[in-house]
Amino acid sequence: MFHIPAHKQPPVQPAPVRTLADYIRDDAREAERLAAQRWLAARRAGRLNHQGARA
Secondary structure (H helix, E strand, O other), X not given: XXXXXXXXXXXXXXXXXXXXXXXXXXXXXXXHHHHHHHHHHHHHOOOEOOOOOXX
């Protein structure tokens, strides 16, 4: 890695401000991922039929 003089470095971009909507969306995405994981685990364990109802 070669040295880049300070005056030639691009300005540092500030991190984007995260709004409440961002956190809510991420939380919903995480909840969905966890639900899918649980469903897959139950499916593999044979506790669900192909329609997703408890066997």
